[in-house]
Amino acid sequence: MIRLLAKYADKIAAARLSAPGAPLLAGLDDALVFNREAQESSVLAGVFDRMSINSLLFLPPAEPYATIIDFLAARSAEGGEASIAPSDCETRTFLHDLPVVAEFTPDALASALKRRKSVIVPGKGVVAHGTVSPEQAFVSASSVCFACFVKFFADYLAQLRCGKPDAEYQAAFERAKTFLPPMHHRAPDLPAGPFADREAVIQAMDLTGKATVGYGLVDSFFGNISYCLDDVLYISQTGSSLDELPDCIDPCHLDGSSCAGLTASSELMAHQGIVLKTGAKAILHGHPRFAVIMSMDCDKKGCDKIGRCHIECTEPRFVWDVPVVPGEVGTGPRGLVNTLPPAMIGRRGVIVYGHGLFAIGREDFREPFATLLEVENYCREEYFRRVEMLGS
Amino acid sequence: MNARLNGWMGWVLRVDLTTGTASREPLDPAALRLNIGGKGLAGHFLDPCVHLPWDHPDMPLCLFTGPLVATIAPTSGRACLATRSPLTGAFCDASVGGSLGTQLKKAGLDGLIVTGRAPRPVGIVIENGETSVRDASHLAGMTRDRVRAALDCSGSLAVVGPAAECGVRFSSIMVDTHHAFGRGGMGLSWAAKNLKYLSVKGSEKVRVADPEGLKKAREDIFRLVSASPVLSGGHGFSCFGTGALYDLMDSRRMMPTDNFRASHFAPAGELNAVRYKEAYQTSKHGCKGCHIQCKKVAADGRSMPEFETMSHFTALIGLTDIELVVAANALCNDLGMDTISSAVTLACHAEITGERLTPARVLELLEDMGRGRLPELGLGAAGYAALKGHPEAAMTVKGMELPAYDPRGAYGMSLAYALSTRGGCHLRAYPVSHEILRKPVATDRFSFLGKARIIKIAEDANAVVDSLTACKFIFFGASLEEYAAAYQAVTGEPSSAQDLLRLGERIYYRERIMNARLGFTSADDDIPARFFEAPGEHSLAGDIRPVPRVDFLEARAKYYAIRGLTEDGMPTQEKAKELGLEESYRQEMR
Numbered sequence A: 001m002i003r004l005l006a007k008y009a010d011k012i013a014a015a016r017l018s019a020p021g022a023p024l025l026a027g028l029d030d031a032l033v034f035n036r037e038a039q040e041s042s043v044l045a046g047v048f049d050r051m052s053i054n055s056l057l058f059l060p061p062a063e064p065y066a067t068i069i070d071f072l073a074a075r076s077a078e079g080g081e082a083s084i085a086p087s088d089c090e091t092r093t094f095l096h097d098l099p100v101v102a103e104f105t106p107d108a109l110a111s112a113l114k115r116r117k118s119v120i121v122p123g124k125g126v127v128a129h130g131t132v133s134p135e136q137a138f139v140s141a142s143s144v145c146f147a148c149f150v151k152f153f154a155d156y157l158a159q160l161r162c163g164k165p166d167a168e169y170q171a172a173f174e175r176a177k178t179f180l181p182p183m184h185h186r187a188p189d190l191p192a193g194p195f196a197d198r199e200a201v202i203q204a205m206d207l208t209g210k211a212t213v214g215y216g217l218v219d220s221f222f223g224n225i226s227y228c229l230d231d232v233l234y235i236s237q238t239g240s241s242l243d244e245l246p247d248c249i250d251p252c253h254l255d256g257s258s259c260a261g262l263t264a265s266s267e268l269m270a271h272q273g274i275v276l277k278t279g280a281k282a283i284l285h286g287h288p289r290f291a292v293i294m295s296m297d298c299d300k301k302g303c304d305k306i307g308r309c310h311i312e313c314t315e316p317r318f319v320w321d322v323p324v325v326p327g328e329v330g331t332g333p334r335g336l337v338n339t340l341p342p343a344m345i346g347r348r349g350v351i352v353y354g355h356g357l358f359a360i361g362r363e364d365f366r367e368p369f370a371t372l373l374e375v376e377n378y379c380r381e382e383y384f385r386r387v388e389m390l391g392s
Numbered sequence B: 001m002n003a004r005l006n007g008w009m010g011w012v013l014r015v016d017l018t019t020g021t022a023s024r025e026p027l028d029p030a031a032l033r034l035n036i037g038g039k040g041l042a043g044h045f046l047d048p049c050v051h052l053p054w055d056h057p058d059m060p061l062c063l064f065t066g067p068l069v070a071t072i073a074p075t076s077g078r079a080c081l082a083t084r085s086p087l088t089g090a091f092c093d094a095s096v097g098g099s100l101g102t103q104l105k106k107a108g109l110d111g112l113i114v115t116g117r118a119p120r121p122v123g124i125v126i127e128n129g130e131t132s133v134r135d136a137s138h139l140a141g142m143t144r145d146r147v148r149a150a151l152d153c154s155g156s157l158a159v160v161g162p163a164a165e166c167g168v169r170f171s172s173i174m175v176d177t178h179h180a181f182g183r184g185g186m187g188l189s190w191a192a193k194n195l196k197y198l199s200v201k202g203s204e205k206v207r208v209a210d211p212e213g214l215k216k217a218r219e220d221i222f223r224l225v226s227a228s229p230v231l232s233g234g235h236g237f238s239c240f241g242t243g244a245l246y247d248l249m250d251s252r253r254m255m256p257t258d259n260f261r262a263s264h265f266a267p268a269g270e271l272n273a274v275r276y277k278e279a280y281q282t283s284k285h286g287c288k289g290c291h292i293q294c295k296k297v298a299a300d301g302r303s304m305p306e307f308e309t310m311s312h313f314t315a316l317i318g319l320t321d322i323e324l325v326v327a328a329n330a331l332c333n334d335l336g337m338d339t340i341s342s343a344v345t346l347a348c349h350a351e352i353t354g355e356r357l358t359p360a361r362v363l364e365l366l367e368d369m370g371r372g373r374l375p376e377l378g379l380g381a382a383g384y385a386a387l388k389g390h391p392e393a394a395m396t397v398k399g400m401e402l403p404a405y406d407p408r409g410a411y412g413m414s415l416a417y418a419l420s421t422r423g424g425c426h427l428r429a430y431p432v433s434h435e436i437l438r439k440p441v442a443t444d445r446f447s448f449l450g451k452a453r454i455i456k457i458a459e460d461a462n463a464v465v466d467s468l469t470a471c472k473f474i475f476f477g478a479s480l481e482e483y484a485a486a487y488q489a490v491t492g493e494p495s496s497a498q499d500l501l502r503l504g505e506r507i508y509y510r511e512r513i514m515n516a517r518l519g520f521t522s523a524d525d526d527i528p529a530r531f532f533e534a535p536g537e538h539s540l541a542g543d544i545r546p547v548p549r550v551d552f553l554e555a556r557a558k559y560y561a562i563r564g565l566t567e568d569g570m571p572t573q574e575k576a577k578e579l580g581l582e583e584s585y586r587q588e589m590r
Ligand SMILES: [Zn+2]
Pocket: A222, A223, A224, A285, A286, A287, A355, A356
């Protein structure tokens, strides 16, 4: 158990969500164990007494998350809401909303965690739980950080579009801005394709996955990746970490002769659709933050789809040369399986509204990785250009 | 009297077949809140009588539906039946799809309790406010299809077949056209009361406390279902039914082969769900109110086999004929026998006698079993193997035949089988969810790390699911978090995922108490020795090792501690008190 707790503490630090050594994780089978000694342990132990769970994570956020989360939490409290409601895809689908409690006590934490996967305590951090593995707590807490980041910057721009954010928001914005990590300008040296055999494919996917996580082009480690070789689509499994791929790749036959893709990424059908429609061999999907933020920025006045943009937007929209399409996760009637593949024809990438970027390569992952990086850098610059232009 | 309840109808119908009388009784709202519905309420009413022999006239058949049924909550309109199992002698419950739950609810009832024994075969007919017990002598010995045709019933119809009437211990109850109370032999419980069929029809509406809240919960659940590869993916249940698991179990080397003497079946690649879909031009069918539509129906109207049936009528008995699988499935349904138990009993027979089965022989054996011509096989694998002096050949837990997940390929599964209150069943804790399908996150399938608590929490969660009476599969996408919101919206009872889990813990612990009363101990919380001794895959390849016995026992001990049981797996007064089950516990000590 300790090993598992340490693994996720390290992942949190590597994703710069928390300072190294700061995350506190607890796991319970028959006995309660912590990844380190800490003052907060007794509070977490108290939460275990009140809930039927097997793991708990306390994540004190690093900057800029600390500024962002505390600001949003304070705002939600002013509005009389005890929760933050981001509208990115991840939150909409899996977290619903992010409860906020004022006190870091077992009762306060448990009362929120009984209903939701995570809770925010302003000035302290994020707490999340799991019933199967500490990975669940990690997934929830890192999603909270991602969702708050996206909401904070997206809302700021939206407010600029209809006036001026108040002084407090401006101050928080100026502060958060200073903590953004430097941009990467050079793509890593990924293997050149086309790949001749399964081993080469897996190796290329592995290196690409690690680089995508390392460059911060994903929300923690979530995303998916595939490569088509001889009518077999090698694709990352559902819920796999892009930085731990080799044992988590499913070979899916495009001729539909097998159901072995049951554990493949929920975007398997979208990947298949892209391969069939574009002839691309390589697909890389990440959640680069500013690309997600920019996909949510719309200057159409008086749009009747407001609030439903993620599924109903009919406005042809682009970020740079990349189209933005609506679509929910998966294969439902409003699923991105329907909107994404046709939009990819003749493009190097497509952004799904509030979700992330899918990029393709003819022969290897150098192309889609470069697209991910370039588009994210462009989006980040474009974001601040728009903020500037709108008179901040 | 209970007109103000939301979600629940507030009434239970008691039918005494000895006297042929029926009476409606109001349900105590406190009991509803504490037991939710389905499995919970059925257990509540079974508890005081479970010590009786399974065929005692006073042994109740408890059929209950759930508070979400017949609302827009995506829950399939299920129902749960509980009684003491003729197969295992233990507490037993089974959940069924189709429209039985919905019709029962619309007839103004949360449940039905049947006691007594009719002097001749009868049917119970419930139509809105009216209940009648009708003579069914002319239907005796008839298969499900012929009974359906003879009755021309427009509501939901549950029927036992000739297997139940001939004393087959694993006989099922067939519901509507494609659904079954399959496990535990409860068809025989019906036959013991001379109950041949139950027909239910109603038109009442269910009151919902917060329709807007329910709509929101429903949308959240739909969104998660769409995002679930297992349910909605191109290779998922919606497209291929549960048969979608076939390729996966084979690729993970978890396919029970040759009566669990191996875990890989070389021809499996040619026998997957894709082949059935092509060969039988299947269409989709689902339970009332379900949009996943995981049931598949052949163009000729036959129900397509579930994954467990596909696997057991091929790999387990060494045959490679998909038409045999479809025919055996249809024959079992018609005669009213559980397909899993039927196949495992045949595999046991083949191992003991050394007979090499052929497709024709399998159908012949099934027919003979279901018609009572092979009473020894009708005892099930455990009873048959004991009789033949080869108990080691019965692949059962607590006397219930094991489904198609080899526990050597997923250690959580070994614990789940051993600890399930109803015996060799995959549906109580279903660790396949995280050990194989990676939901909600992946765990190491070759490790017991954390599994004791995971199993305990999953059992509690599934006790809730069976009480709500929702569909297990939808939880490959949604979770109790969303269902608590739906439950709260429907009933108006404030609720959270953890509140529901607490109720689930109580429901499950009561089952442990009932089993303890029936004499079950830790010796029964075990899996067949084969899994600890021999490797899986093929006998020569050692890729899948035996389950480490010491680790298994250690994990089981942890489970006992976490569940609040003694070292021997017995319930404690302390825990019973904590869960408000003192009365049940006192009965155990009598
Ligand atoms: Zn994504």
